[in-house]
Amino acid sequence: MKRTPSILLASALLLPLALPATTAWAAAPQQHTQAPGWYRMMLGEFEITALSDGTHAFPIDTVMRGITPGQIQHDLLDADLSAPVQGSINAFLVNTGKKLVLIDAGAGVLYGNCCGRLLDNLRAAGYQPEQVDEVLLTHLHKDHAGGIVANGKMAFPNATVRLSQQEADYWLAPASKASGPAFLSTFYDAAVASTAPYISAKHFSPYASYGEVTPGITAMPAPGHTPGHAMYMVQSGRQQLLVWGDIIHMAALQLPHPEATVQYDSEQDHARSTRAALLSKLGKDHVMVGAAHIAFPGLGHLRKQGRQYEWLPVNYDGLPPAP
Template sequence: MTTGLTRRGVFGVAAAAGAAALLPGGTAKAAAPMRNELPPAWHRFKWGEFEATVISDGSLPLGKPQDSFVGPGANQITGLLAGEFLDPEAATLEQNILVLNTGRQLLLFDTGMGESMGADSQMFGPTTGRMLANLRAAGIQPEQIDMVVATHAHCDHVWGLVDARGQRVFPNAQVAINEADVRFWTDDANKRGPAFMNAFIEGAKKNLNAYRDRFVMVRNEQEVVPGVTAIFTPGHTVGHTCYAITSRGRTMVNTGDLAHHQVLLLRHPMMEFSFDTDPKQSAQTRSRMLDRLATDRHAVLSYHFPWPGLGHVRKAGEGFDWVASPMNVTNLG
């Protein structure tokens, strides 16, 4: 016997059931209040002998994508975003901060926007600056951090080093960073060009200078600590650095801001980003490094890709695809 139910009929039954629940004499009462708050955002997994935890600093809205992504392929932005069910009128990035427990040291890769620069700390809106709350929710206290490893000295990566009073947020931590970035972003002579440069430099000075006596200058292709190797990837900033994390023969690369968008800058790696110090160099570095990641099939943790930023890069035509795969690397067993 057939029921004769069609797709439209199924939806009709569901709608009728919902309406019945609201009729007098039904069991439904007043609706539960809206929570209007986000749950703690952290994601933990094993990587070889290491334990990794991704902490969210919140979303970072850029506004109209054509204002940030320019150059080769920019005329395809609307179609690319719409084709991936993304808003073609607004680009929103995530901020995925890695905490790595090597068994000897506890490392924090970047710090998010923080609150050190007052109103400027919310230049991208009120959804950023959640790193500390989520860090504590994951069971990690700031005083436990042995080293902050910075990919570069932009606001959304180092402005969480100090608090609004200029006090160190991580009182026991060293700061590992490329020396070229320290010099560039603490030099008032570089307050030129785009309007954001003044705030970026003032913020870097306030946050980095508080740790001047605790700097560890990273070197290309050399270990920062055992199992963590710096990879010089200049362009986005003069000293932008990725970090390869290797344990038990498995490598995951923390790519920082190598690519800000999982569609636009992978499909068109030579597209440029308006916050790059050297857009041409950044595009060349990105294309070369993405090819290396795809060829070597290393896992990737991307700072700005969709939460929690874990996955792989694979070649696709003239560009690359992002394959999100948090479950493939998640294993607490």
């Protein structure tokens, strides 16, 4: 039978299906890298950019307190997680239109190759370290303050570093290291080394009392994790973002069990009561939260579920609206 043109065309379209199963169009190598770690949103007239410093394996089995191994196993299974769980290290850049303010700065080199990516991500987000006017620290632990230095110099050469005076007094006093727990020994050393270039350059200015530290950003006490641990309420118009530092370290465990603490809490009971009061408030008023250690970008709301809480991450917006 003579084939018609339509039959010939159909046969041609089927030819690729007859290729050997081993044929590959491109032997592309795997990349083993992640997308640049920044995410942007508008808060009233302020531009907020979440920045990732990386993730690290959180040592659940050794640092959690006030929660049983059985509860840990149950909560991890319920969250479809298994140890070791990667913990995010997030920071938040606030462009008020008049100032560029960074809240926390990641670990820098202090946590090894897992982290220290904040400066690269800040540049990928369209900014330069020289443009940062102020760095507000929630506290002086390595994973929040280590990133303010690079190669022993100020990573943000034009910025003033600010934190509560109580926090500075505690971590920078030699007597604190002498009387503090041995496992925090390197934390005292890191706090001194990180702040030294800014102190030398007179770019270190702790605040004696809580309140507005720069227009639109208010420092608030949140003690327990460290003696002078602070939170920052960022507000533009009626919109608010609470950057809460280390209120939560492991969401999968501490949201269902707010009573659970971590070894690194200076005052376990105080950290527990601070968290309980804050979660209760946030579960009612639904203020946006910027969380240092909840999966990047660490932006979302809390919802109360009985005695537990649920994290509701922001809905991804590929084109943040203009103010």
